[in-house]
Amino acid sequence: MTQVVVPAGVRHPRPRSGRARRFAPWLYLLPAAAVLLPIFGYPIYMLGLLSVFDYRQAQVSGGEPTSFIGLANYRTLLEDDKFWSILAQTVFFAAALVIATLAVGATLAVVLTRAGRWPRLLLSFAAMAAWAAPAMTGSTVWMFLFDADLGLVNQVLGIDGFNWFYDKWVTFGVVGATVVWHSFPFVMVVLYAGIQAIPPSVREAASLDGASEWQSFWQIIVPMLRPLITIVVIQSVIWDFKIFTQIYVMTNGGGIAGQNSVLNVYAYQTAFGSSEYGLGSAIGVVMTLILLVITLFYIRALYRTGERL
Amino acid sequence: MTRSPAGSRRRQSPRRAPASLKQVLLAASAYVIAFIFIFPYLEMIIAALRPKEQQREAVYLPDSFNWGAFVDFWSGGLAGNLLVTLEVAAGSTILVLLVALPAAYYSARHNFRGRMVFLFLVLITQMFQPTAMLVGIYREFFQFGMVDSVWSLILVNGGFNLAFAVWILHAYFASIPRELEEAASMDGSGRFGVLFRITLPLALPGVVTALIFTFIAAWNEFVVALTLTTTPEKQPLTVALNSYIGQYQVDWQSLFAGSVIATIPVIILFALIERKVVSGLTAGSIK
Numbered sequence: 398m399t400q401v402v403v404p405a406g407v408r409h410p411r412p413r414s415g416r417a418r419r420f421a422p423w424l425y426l427l428p429a430a431a432v433l434l435p436i437f438g439y440p441i442y443m444l445g446l447l448s449v450f451d452y453r454q455a456q457v458s459g460g461e462p463t464s465f466i467g468l469a470n471y472r473t474l475l476e477d478d479k480f481w482s483i484l485a486q487t488v489f490f491a492a493a494l495v496i497a498t499l500a501v502g503a504t505l506a507v508v509l510t511r512a513g514r515w516p517r518l519l520l521s522f523a524a525m526a527a528w529a530a531p532a533m534t535g536s537t538v539w540m541f542l543f544d545a546d547l548g549l550v551n552q553v554l555g556i557d558g559f560n561w562f563y564d565k566w567v568t569f570g571v572v573g574a575t576v577v578w579h580s581f582p583f584v585m586v587v588l589y590a591g592i593q594a595i596p597p598s599v600r601e602a603a604s605l606d607g608a609s610e611w612q613s614f615w616q617i618i619v620p621m622l623r624p625l626i627t628i629v630v631i632q633s634v635i636w637d638f639k640i641f642t643q644i645y646v647m648t649n650g651g652g653i654a655g656q657n658s659v660l661n662v663y664a665y666q667t668a669f670g671s672s673e674y675g676l677g678s679a680i681g682v683v684m685t686l687i688l689l690v691i692t693l694f695y696i697r698a699l700y701r702t703g704e705r706l
Numbered sequence: 707m708t709r710s711p712a713g714s715r716r717r718q719s720p721r722r723a724p725a726s727l728k729q730v731l732l733a734a735s736a737y738v739i740a741f742i743f744i745f746p747y748l749e750m751i752i753a754a755l756r757p758k759e760q761q762r763e764a765v766y767l768p769d770s771f772n773w774g775a776f777v778d779f780w781s782g783g784l785a786g787n788l789l790v791t792l793e794v795a796a797g798s799t800i801l802v803l804l805v806a807l808p809a810a811y812y813s814a815r816h817n818f819r820g821r822m823v824f825l826f827l828v829l830i831t832q833m834f835q836p837t838a839m840l841v842g843i844y845r846e847f848f849q850f851g852m853v854d855s856v857w858s859l860i861l862v863n864g865g866f867n868l869a870f871a872v873w874i875l876h877a878y879f880a881s882i883p884r885e886l887e888e889a890a891s892m893d894g895s896g897r898f899g900v901l902f903r904i905t906l907p908l909a910l911p912g913v914v915t916a917l918i919f920t921f922i923a924a925w926n927e928f929v930v931a932l933t934l935t936t937t938p939e940k941q942p943l944t945v946a947l948n949s950y951i952g953q954y955q956v957d958w959q960s961l962f963a964g965s966v967i968a969t970i971p972v973i974i975l976f977a978l979i980e981r982k983v984v985s986g987l988t989a990g991s992i993k
Contacts (some may be wrong), residue, residue, distance in 0.1 A: 402790075425812035426824060428805035429868060436865025437831050440842025447841060508736055513729070516736035522977075523743035529803065529972040533944040534965035537951065538746040541958060543754060549749060578743065639835045642928050646948065663936060665837045668737035674841055681838030692833040 427642065444685070447678035454672035470679035479661070480680070487592070487659040490569060494637040495630065497577045502584025502629075507614060509589045528582035532642035539575040540647050562648060565656045572647050572657070576640060584629050591622045627698040634691055638684075641665070660684050727910070741784075747969075754962035756966040775963035784964055786939050787946040790856060791925060791968070794942055797860035799917055802871045804966065810875035811905070815884070825876070832869040836930050844933055854940040859931055863924035871916035878912030879905070922972055943968045 448470055455461040474480045505524070509517055527535070543550050543561040551557050562568050595618065603613040619626065641661045644651065651658035651666055660668065660680060668677025755771040777888040779785065809828075813821050836843075844853070852858040881914060882905060890900045906913070928944045935941040938949070943964065 422812060422818045422820070425808040429809040429828070429872065432801065432805050432861070432865050433828070433831060434870060435846065436843070436862055437834060437839070439846050440839035440967070441834070443842030443845060444838055508732060508739075511729075511732050512736045513733055516733045516740070518745075519735050519740040521738040522757065525976045526747055526973055527743050529922065529976040530969055531928070531944055531965075531972070533928050533947060534969050535746070535748070537947070537956075537961055537965060538750050540760070540956075541962070542746065542749055578746070585887070616754070635833055641837060645929075646951065649951075661835055661837050664931070666838070668841060678838075678841060681835075685838055686835040687832060688835070689830070692830055696829065 414549070438573075443696050444678050444681050447675050448682045450675050452675040452678075457672065466675075467521060470675050471683075474679055483655075483658050483663050483685075487661075488568075490573065490659060491634065491637040491640070494573055494576050494580075494640070497573065497635045498580045498584055498633055499630065499639070501577055502581040503588055503614075505581065505585045505611070506588035506592060507618070509585070512594050524582035524585055526580050526695070528586075530579065532579060533646060535579050536575055536643045536646040539571065543571050551653070564688070565652065568648060568652055568657050575643050575647065576637065580633065580636060580644075584633065587625060587629055588622065591625045592618055601682060620648050624698070624701065627701070628695075631691065631695040631698060635688060635695070638688065638691070724959035743830065750962045750965055750969075753958050754966055756959065758959070772959075775959040776967075778960060779963050779967060780878075782960075784943070784946060787941055787943045788967065790940060791942040791944070793856050794859045794863060794927075794931075795921050796924040797856065798863035798867065799921045801860060801864035802867055802920045803913070806868055806871035806875055807913075810872050811879050811901075813872075814876050825872070828869050828872050830869075830950055831865070834866075836866060840930065840933050845936060849984075854937050855933050856940075858934055859927075859942065862930050862934070863920075866930075867920040867923050870919055874916050875909065875912050875918075878909040882908045914962060918975055918978075922975065925968075925972055966974065 447468055449465060450456075451464050451466045451469070456463045505520065509520060512520065530538075540562075542548050545551065545558055545560045548561075550561075551559055561571050599617060599621075600613065603617050608616065639657055639661055644657060644659055644662050645665070648657040650670070651662050655663070655666070661684065664677050664680035664684060665672045666677075667680060752767070754775050755773065756768045757770060757772040796822050809824075813825060847855070847858040879890050886904055886908070890904045891897070895903060926944065927942070928948075931942045931945045932948070935945060938946065947961055947964045947968065950957045950964070
């Protein structure tokens with residue numbers, strides 16, 4: 398049996414009863430469960446519960462009784478044009494971010510394998526620095542670079558006073574650049590390691606056959622790294638869909654009249670900004686369901702890569 | 707076993723000797739890109755040191771540096787926030803390792819009922835976004851009188867980073883041949899002797915990866931702390947720094963001095979473990 402690590406009789410002459418064996422897993426798993434349960438169990442329960450209640454400032458302070466309103470919060474959401482437009486721009490923004498992150502990360506991974514020692518070291522260092530930067534500090538630096546009066550970008554471009562955080566799509570562009578700056582290193586580092594793991598003979602054979610850089614990327618690297626790329630893509634999708642800090646900090650909570658809001662920020666603002674806890678929870682549930690579907694794809698991809706479980 | 711990215715170290719196989727135009731262009735673009743990516747940091751440091759009277763002048767490098775913002779950081783009480791951040795990051799890391807190690811070890815070594823269910827439940831926790839759970843988390847800690855407490859932040863950060871740690875440790879333990887442990891126990895090592903002398907050292911890269919990832923994630927966490935801490939002195943650095951960003955005005959010097967201090971430890975940690983992280987992330991994912 399695979400159960401026994403120490404062959405019975407060597408050190409542990411005590412025969413372990415069936416009952417002990419049945420409970421053994423819990424001894425090891427219980428601590429993890431004890432941490433996860435209060436952090437996820439109750440809040441998820443509350444999330445679901447609040448989403449079917451009328452729960453606002455008045456109810457929190459006890460001024461009005463909490464009342465069950467069924468799916469009314471969801472109906473409010475479905476009829477709310479703002480919710481739909483935010484959902485649409487969340488999906489669009491996340492998709493653009495994933496594509497940009499992958500393009501930058503993959504390109505630089507290939508550059509890394511080709512570049513000499515010093516450029517490679519410097520590039521790795523730059524990536525590490527961007528990766529390590531807290532979302533909070535990264536956001537503020539980029540805000541400063543694009544500041545209307547003090548920002549270097551405006552000074553260099555000679556457009557003093559231009560406000561990058563006024564037009565909706567320009568704002569998304571700047572915030573997007575910040576997010577990509579934060580997240581490309583993960584893609585780059587993982588893909589670089591993957592490329593290194595491809596036997597050099599394969600790559601050399603391709604270049605001897607006269608394959609161009611472009612061809613060998615699409616016809617050798619991508620197919621061989623498919624499992625790795627799948628994981629990177631799905632991780633990026635989950636990460637970019639949940640984006641919060643950059644939007645919250647850089648657009649001061651969602652931009653002018655909330656035009657730059659994404660679902661995560663919208664849920665937060667609805668719950669904590671407007672004290673509409675029930676409605677905010679309903680948004681949270683919708684988001685969670687979308688992420689659940691993405692995660693199921695992730696699990697399937699993990700299975701496919703043959704990760705030993 | 708883990709695949710080390712050792713290839714990067716290996717000398718490139720002899721290429722056409724003279725540096726071609728392509729090579730030069732490649733190196734040049736790598737330098738330029740690297741510069742662009744590092745640039746925000748330079749900007750942060752220079753802005754933190756720029757004297758107030760030069761803030762509105764169109765000179766990139768100020769005539770003199772003003773260390774006032776850094777001095778204010780220490781005298782102005784933000785040192786206390788830095789300590790909170792340190793406590794939260796260290797506390798969550800210890801918590802995560804303490805509970806993830808047994809779970810990962812056991813689920814990698816033993817086949818028991820509900821094993822896959824456990825592993826996937828853990829994985830699914832990764833997708834919950836803290837913002838959606840904030841109401842519940844807040845109520846919970848409020849009921850136990852743990853708002854504004856370091857312990858609540860440690861627990862939440864521990865919970866949100868457990869999934870990654872369990873999975874990466876699981877992968878490492880699973881990659882260590884069982885025979886090694888069996889051989890050691892034949893030689894008369896006890897169960898814990900085997901664990902501490904054979905298994906844990908072999909899984910060390912995984913342990914380090916889990917450790918650093920948790921530490922950095924907890925160090926950088928923002929949303930939960932924004933909600934769970936209301937007293938300025940009890941807030942971690944990320945939240946405390948956010949208060950420099952006003953609706954109409956931003957105190958850039960103080961903000962960036964704080965940001966530099968908040969970022970440096972993380973970069974040092976990253977530089978220390980980059981290689982291990984990479985091998986940990988790609989372990990077993992390439993066939």
